[in-house]
Amino acid sequence: MSVAVRGREAAESTAATIGGAHAEERARASQSRSLAAFEIVSIAASALVAEWAVIAAVGFRPAWHAVPVGLAFALMIYSHRLRGETVREIGWNVSQFWPALRLLTIPMLAGSLLLALAGWLWLGATFRLGDSRAGWAVLGFPVWGLSWGLLQQYVLQGFVNRRAQIVFGRGWPSVLLTAATFALLHLPNPWLTAATFAGGLLWAWVYQRAPNLFALALSHAAMTWVLVSALPDSALRGLRVGFKYFT
Amino acid sequence: MRSVVHSTGEESAGPALRPSFGAAVADRLTEEGGRLLSRALVAKSVAEVLFVAALFAAFSYAHFHPRFRGAVDVADARMVEGWAVDEAEPGRQVEVQLFIDGQFVAQRRAELHRPDVLAAGRASSAGHGFRFETPPLAAREAEYEARVYALHAAGGGERRTLNQIGKALRFRVSQNDDPGRAAVTNGAGCGEELGRR
Numbered sequence: 001m002s003v004a005v006r007g008r009e010a011a012e013s014t015a016a017t018i019g020g021a022h023a024e025e026r027a028r029a030s031q032s033r034s035l036a037a038f039e040i041v042s043i044a045a046s047a048l049v050a051e052w053a054v055i056a057a058v059g060f061r062p063a064w065h066a067v068p069v070g071l072a073f074a075l076m077i078y079s080h081r082l083r084g085e086t087v088r089e090i091g092w093n094v095s096q097f098w099p100a101l102r103l104l105t106i107p108m109l110a111g112s113l114l115l116a117l118a119g120w121l122w123l124g125a126t127f128r129l130g131d132s133r134a135g136w137a138v139l140g141f142p143v144w145g146l147s148w149g150l151l152q153q154y155v156l157q158g159f160v161n162r163r164a165q166i167v168f169g170r171g172w173p174s175v176l177l178t179a180a181t182f183a184l185l186h187l188p189n190p191w192l193t194a195a196t197f198a199g200g201l202l203w204a205w206v207y208q209r210a211p212n213l214f215a216l217a218l219s220h221a222a223m224t225w226v227l228v229s230a231l232p233d234s235a236l237r238g239l240r241v242g243f244k245y246f247t
Numbered sequence: 248m249r250s251v252v253h254s255t256g257e258e259s260a261g262p263a264l265r266p267s268f269g270a271a272v273a274d275r276l277t278e279e280g281g282r283l284l285s286r287a288l289v290a291k292s293v294a295e296v297l298f299v300a301a302l303f304a305a306f307s308y309a310h311f312h313p314r315f316r317g318a319v320d321v322a323d324a325r326m327v328e329g330w331a332v333d334e335a336e337p338g339r340q341v342e343v344q345l346f347i348d349g350q351f352v353a354q355r356r357a358e359l360h361r362p363d364v365l366a367a368g369r370a371s372s373a374g375h376g377f378r379f380e381t382p383p384l385a386a387r388e389a390e391y392e393a394r395v396y397a398l399h400a401a402g403g404g405e406r407r408t409l410n411q412i413g414k415a416l417r418f419r420v421s422q423n424d425d426p427g428r429a430a431v432t433n434g435a436g437c438g439e440e441l442g443r444r
Contacts, residue, residue, distance in 0.1 A: 057306040084275035
């Protein structure tokens with residue numbers, strides 16, 4: 001066998017190895033995307049079970065709610081570990097706080113103006129920071145507003161958005177999927193569903209540019225405060241979602 | 248176990264082409280990790296299905312109490328009678344409601360003397376019978392249907408459910424039955440007749 005023939009065979013063998021490695025990697029990427037989609041569905045299903053099935057069957061009982069919520073959190077934490085995601089990457093950092101807040105400021109001001117106008121023009125409500133719900137929100141803002149906002153933003157951005165990016169890559173498809181998932185979990189409350197879809201678009205877009213959960217939680221709490229101040233409770237129905245909306 | 252960092256399909260586009268979005272999420276899921284994640288997802292789904300099944304079984308048991316026993320022995324133009332017992336608390340006298348053709352007629356406690364119920368070992372005392380006076384009904388060709396339900400309070404009194412006792416009994420009301428009781432058909436609807444108690 002000549003040296004030329006041996007060289008050609010070696011080159012073909014290397015190409016086959018590289019081709020095989022690429023095919024293997026493509027298969028793994030495809031499996032990872034399918035799993036990421038399954039993860040989003042699984043987390044949304046847990047939230048829907050808590051909002052609809054548990055509330056319908058036993059009302060608000062923390063012990064019963066703890067089952068789907070606990071399963072969801074266990075899966076999210078396990079998934080972060082398996083996918084090698086660091087706490088910092090997920091958005092629990094300070095370095096992206098100001099960039100995220102800068103991105104949020106103008107859309108938040110515009111959103112607040114729109115909400116105040118919508119409340120005034122369509123629902124005849126005046127913007128009142130001093131009424132009972134808004135007053136309560138002022139008092140509860142640092143504790144309830146921020147903690148609840150942080151929790152929701154972690155699930156929505158730190159998990160759903162990141163998995164949506166694995167499925168579709170970064171960009172509008174994953175932003176839309178994140179916002180749609182967020183809105184789905186606020187059905188059947190029409191005003192809240194619309195507001196969370198709009199808010200979800202903004203927060204998912206900001207997260208993809210500057211992933212910081214603290215800035216998003218601050219924005220979430222502030223916009224909730226604006227929402228309950230701008231729209232009457234007859235429209236928001238006490239921010240009830242799921243089966244509780246009908247009670 | 249091999250760790251591979253692969254693209255999510257967006258790096259090729261790069262920040263230059265998508266200036267409004269940041270760096271893509273690095274996907275570091277390994278082959279072994281994928282297997283473990285698949286198992287975790289399946290296990291979570293199974294756990295949730297079992298949880299929802301248990302939730303609704305518990306809900307149904309609590310709200311649609313399956314321990315009521317009883318029967319409607321007689322239903323005619325004069326009366327509807329029978330007996331009802333809660334096997335979970337055989338000493339308790341249950342509240343029963345009569346419906347005729349789906350219309351509520353009356354509610355009372357099943358407390359009449361029924362030695363046969365005690366003799367059959369269904370209850371710890373004989374006071375589990377009920378008797379309703381049939382309201383004036385219009386004479387007609389079609390049968391009336393009487394159903395008796397045991398009332399059950401659940402959820403700390405938040406909800407009340409009706410559980411049918413025995414089978415529905417059908418009966419006819421004719422002009423000859425009891426002139427004083429069988430109402431003359433005068434074009435009034437059944438619901439209006441039932442409303443007159």
